[in-house]
Amino acid sequence: MTDEVIGVGIAGFWHVHAGDYARDATEHPGTRVVAGWDPDPALAAEGASHLGVEVVDSLDALLAHPDVAAITVTTATADHTAVISRAIAAGKHVFTEKLLAPTVDECEALVAQARDTGVALVVSLPRLADPEVMAASALIDAGSLGDVTYARVRMAHDGWLGGWLPERFADPVAAIGGAFADLGCHPAYLVQRFLGARPAHVTASYGRVTAREVEDNAVVVAEYPNGALGVAEASFVTTPGAFAFEVRGTAASLLFGFGREELIAKGGRFGDQWMPVAEAERARRPFELWVDAMRGAADPSDNQRTAIELTRFVVAANAAASTGAAVGLATEGRS
Template identity: 40%
Template structure:
């Protein structure tokens, strides 16, 4: 386990410990006090030096939950040491950094998974299927909202508002889920504009919206917040032949489609959704041990970072940003 910095680190460790073929052997943390305490909880050894940990023969793979600005150095070192890599999102703060990680992973031939849990969920898998099968015709607009009250209710750690460690606030953290869902469903983006503010007057944004235009002509609205109480996840898709609603206060899936009008008139609720995919952690472990598919690899990680980098340029420079402007290796 490489750092307990991220709020999801404990959950990943618990899930790994629950798997029959996994043993947590060592912990490294940039905060030695926190790392030593965690290692004791896990019954593992704390290793203060990262290179020493990566050289250990009883470490086959690493789970990265370190500050985002440390991701490139940690993951490139892990790849060069031949360790399989799981990482919390986002992969890196800039696209060039993400591409450096991707190159190291490919050169080393190690397994890689980034945590995109919303892409494992039945309702979102259904949305992808509906779009791919053209049940909504051509998509004109997609809206995804993912928000909580971590800042307004003060339950997020204070370092989540550190612009250097995090690279941003609500959008780069919680907003990652709407971002990768839009990229997955709509394809390649063309341009983006951002409106961020800090409702709680912290150093990073806690309330944020991005508007993205895609190559296929669709527009996506990505909404996120650390200052929204009781804000259910919602995904909406609008097309030339119908609409789809996922989530909301009733947590339902509702569809209307001209393509289905001869069989079903008006709004329908599907009686069966796709089976969920294994969790990202399970995909990663199964990919390492059994060669099964990992659905969220380095290319997905680079694509998410590209979206985030452009979003923050738009916010800082107060302008619309073309994705052709983003620097690559």
């Protein structure tokens, strides 16, 4: 693909991030929003009107639109596999909200289909590019913490207390879960970044503060073969919202967000008092990666592998929560 501006179609207004990705496509100099579609005509009309773009009445029409070369997928999570597969078959590049698909097998099939078809497939995993996460990851990779023995990541907001999170997020079929299958994806993939893609097993406790059918409060514990523990937390019922993490090793520890919106370190070469850590430069965001991949200037395979492992983690957590038992995952080295 050359340097011409790429026309983007919005596939689905189900997810609250549909407008965010449309804004990304509007603000990026290499892309523009052309049209939008949703299987719910009311959502489609509302979303397209808000963006000031054309609305089409079917996914086929969106994929056949002469000015649409790529799509962003923000349908219900349960619909991802069908929508993404049809888009890839039509030769359209795909940027999708997490989760990529409800199962690992479906994720792997979509990645293989995209590779074989030669289209760019990228999943939105934005926290991996945050400066504080980049800095923490670099210190972990350099061995500055010693052997990492514990990582905890929490993401929370007040969506169901403040009434701004749509009720469709409480549909266990469409959303394939609750707080953990949506917001919990971020702490899950960060725990995986800090400790490794494949824990030995996970256990999970899901709570329902608001008595909805799905969980609005979740804690998942991942145990690794070396004994390290990772804790991923998510909540739709926390005021104020929160993003925080801690990573602790045999030599030093890191904290971010526990009342102090900066990365701080203690122990080892950092000394005996908490001290600020210089932020790393922000990495390429997922949408930027997608545009570069469409132009042949980036390889999205690391993003795709991370997305597959994220689905493996979330599926295991959901199973652990429903059964009350630990769920095992095949192990591999730290990513």
